[in-house]
Amino acid sequence: MSGNGNGDFPVFTPEIVNEIHGNDPDQSSVGGMLAAGNTIQQIRTSYMTAVSVQKKRDLAEITKKCEQEAQYAGDSLWYGWKQGGKEISGETIGLAMIVARNWGNCATEAFVVEDRPTHYLISASFIDLENGSTISRPFKQNKNRKMSDKQKANPEEIARQEDITLQIAVSKAVRNAILAATPGWLHARMIEAGRNALADGLTGEKLKKAIAATIHAFQDKWGVTEEMLAEYVEKPSASWVAADMIELKGVYNALKEGREKVSVIFAPKDTADPVPTSQASTPTAQAPENESASTTNSGGELPLSDSQLSREDMINEIGKTMKDLGITAGLQRNQAAGRWTNDEATSIADLFKAPDDVIKAALGRARDELRQKQDNE
Template identity: 25%
Template sequence: MNDIQTITPEVPQQNGNFDNINQGSVAIESSRAIAEAQGKLIIAKRFPRDEIQAFADMKKACQRPGLASKAFYSYPRAGETVSGPTIRLAEELARCWKNIEYGIKELSQDNGKSEMQAFAWDLEANTMSVQNFTNPHAREVRDKKTKQTTIKQLTSLRDIYENNANMAGRRLRARILAVLPADFVEEAIAECKRTLAGKNDTPLEDRIRKMIVEFEKLGVTREMIEKRLTRSVETMNGDDLAEFIGIYNSLKEGQTKISAWFEYETISDLAAEIDAATKAEVL
């Protein structure tokens, strides 16, 4: 199940079948939910967003190297690289645009799976983007010796929580972006790329060297980077840096494996260990 909806939400109504449920608790909770939803809509209408200020706040945020360095993700699919804005950038854009409520909910948990929901609600426009999906309590793991991939069932509450949060976060990113104006998102992406390209106080060469050091901590050598780049790292430009930062973020968060990005004749012990331990999750 993987339903995506864009709807105009209505204020919750006090109806439904509540057999075997404490009616007093239901009435209190229903009244609270109605009042809360109405209050949010009223406040959003009373204090509408200033779009000019929102664009200014977005540009200021995207000019920060700390955000720009975490603004993009990358992963391989069918021989090509898929990339886009991360959940971190999406959350920051929602903050700048204002009057946006978003989140994830676990609707139910049974038989080794969770029914989840990711949503984003533009309170001012009263438009909500919702995605319901089923997330199995399992992940793909690769055996270090046999190189075979198997399905591991998750039983630890912590593992189940982290797995649900990870998969829901990806849907949440898409829901937030769905309620934001396209030109607002596009300008944010361009501004982050300009920041990564050197429109700040740190020289591009220094940031490339820092990137190589961080890759080496994951077991990816300069030679492996240059083989993928097909030229020396000294010739990297801002677009190259943005692409490799996306790859680095994907590896660091365990979303992809080293072998998905880099070719090598002999892989380092560190890289082999990290590669084998990385969770092979479907994005």
């Protein structure tokens, strides 16, 4: 056994290993592998150089497999909720693990950096063995899990709750590292595949059963009533469609993962959301006479007053417009994306990855289509 030149940790040679293990012909052991002339590699940190792999990464095949799994995973891939006129959303640990599994030639690890009375600090890493890159992310998890007086009086229950908190922290830290290291467009395509598969299956009696099950689940798990859900969706449960169910599933996942509290997501809407100071103080261009500031011209371009819309705002409005038009099934959504971009080959996933000017034009045409429908009604 000898040093590695830096005095950090020992380097095993065939002779030294055989002194410990014997001349083991079984190559499943360290001694057997080295005695047979093979090499081993011991990684003591998250950082390493690229290594030669037998099967190199095929991005097209990875995408295909991830989308295929997403169709089966359906509603377990994302969380999301509306707050203050904005939509907050993200990917779940389930999606991250699908990506890591299909990405291949990679590894993840997580360590407890700090274990304080109030919180855990976790460091997680995603290690790409093929290209030698390592992405690390820290995650802080508070220990203030809600417990009943009976649970607090039981030391075993307190320890169990601490174990649960640690597992949650590790899962979130690993997820963050995986999502940071892998392409965002892949995550978007997976969510779209899951949404489309879910929407296609929510029709007729299946939709009615799903609505009833959703109402029961929210009531049973968090005490959220049917009336609260209806206020959130802004329509009675009898009028819910597949898109509403998909939206509520995102809320369910957000609560399940502890992303937000029930009291925040389902806060009473007695008053309208206040206009942010920055937005209220920003002057907007005047619309031409006899023309609303929200109308568009025949070319589908946005009016000047909408020129400050963020990319996220435009995408959210396109999604809402689809819902208002009753466009919920995957095929319908893709057809709408093709119409609004003047390119039949454009899918909804392609639209959301398109340049800002394409999204602006698509939003303009979406508004035109909605206005025409409302005029006909």
